[in-house]
Amino acid sequence: MHMTQTIVAETEADQIIEVAGIHKTYGNVVTALQDINLGFQRGELTSLLGPSGCGKTTLLKIIAGLLEPTEGEVRVHGKPVTGPGPERAFVFQDFALMPWATVIKNAAFGLELKGVALEEREDRARHYINEVGLAGFEDKYPHELSGGMRQRVGLARALAVEAEVLLMDEPFSAVDEQTRRKFQEDLIRLRETENKTFILVTHSIEEAVYLSDRIVLLSPRPGRLKQIVAPEIDRSGDPEAIRRNTEYLDLIDDIWAGLRDYVE
Template sequence: MSQIKPALVAVPGSDIAVSTRNITKFYGYVEALRDLSLEFPRGQLTSLLGPSGCGKTTLLKIIGGLLEPTSGEVEVNGQTVTGPGPDRAFVFQDFALLPWASVMRNVAFGLEMRGVGRSEREDIAARYIKEVGLAGFEKAYPHQLSGGMRQRVGLARALSVDAQVLLMDEPFSAVDEQTRRKFQEDLLSLVQNENKTFIFVTHSIEEAVYVSDQIAILLPRPSRVSEIIRPSNFREKGVDNIRRDPEYLDIVDQIWSSLRSYVE
């Protein structure tokens, strides 16, 4: 069965890459987040899950330095966040690609903005283009790619800048179900192989349980952490067995029971 831990309890054997402490955020008179504290273990994937409008994307943007909290603070690797930084990279829901640039140029764009030389940045980009399954499409343009392929370009771009924290805002919601499942499998491999910290926003309970080391359940606005769920070992049984595992099914039901009353 899953283990439920309160926020800010360290995970045994893990250190903490990102901490949010007492985050409150107002939009005018609307309180989106209230005194929200949460820790994200290094090298693991944490999903933010909750009803629509509960502040998941707001929290992600505050961690990314794109929004300032009204009060509270965020630390990444022990350093207080004051704005965007090279230690964090975004993977967006809408791909956010440069339509006039090739796959290679899109993936290498972050490195180009950092002043990395062309030969070096293209070598790095080529590695991640291959890793996300797009080898052979380096010269293609976004309009020539499917939605799933465009999302792979966005993922390769985030990986190529070697940020230690990847912030993923519903990255699979715009693709079909078959592509989404393949992305979920690929994401598990990336978490295992890349040694990065992933913070993943999703509306899908099944997706959160499938990909996550830790699931933070957020309450409706003003958002706080309701509970933290850490699946134990069903992901070690192989991607083909996860969705049939009794623990997976129990956690999906447990989360739905927690969220059912908040769904209109």
């Protein structure tokens, strides 16, 4: 069965992020995460998948430095995380755009915070606006864009700061199915051209299998590492052909069989 595929051993040279013994409790009452140990390698896309309430977004925010763990630590290039850092960029589920700013100003905002000169930051923002398919919309405002276009602006902003790791919290959940599919195809292409490490929270088994080098399955609360699955799917050809691939469909069924008992 595909659920038992072997993971290639990680090497320290390729590992960017290490999650070591992470435990998160809210108010000494609710344990969200328990004893999470993971490594994330350069250039990989990893999906965090599991039933609602299993701590996927909590883990992502701990990696981002937006939440402190109760126990354990996250290390980036061997250094403990004490807060957000320039090597990690977060793509929020609700886009988090500034409504009074144009597309190019939103895309360049992270660079402005870093003190990058106006001409350079706008050049870089334009490049990534083009990369995410928004060329020609630089001077539009968020209220003039569809939900899918606003999410592309958020992605362009994260790419523009040239962080090594992109952390994405259900980035496609607020768009329609057609837009979601196009986003997924674009993300596969961006992985190849940008060579960044992506960590993605999703509720969609299909999305996780379609996109991921690895799928981290978390158990119901308290979230524990249940299993790591490595899809062996050729993504080099027609993106739509993947969705008809027997291995893709079989792996979706296998993962669903493992999660079914946890779904109310």
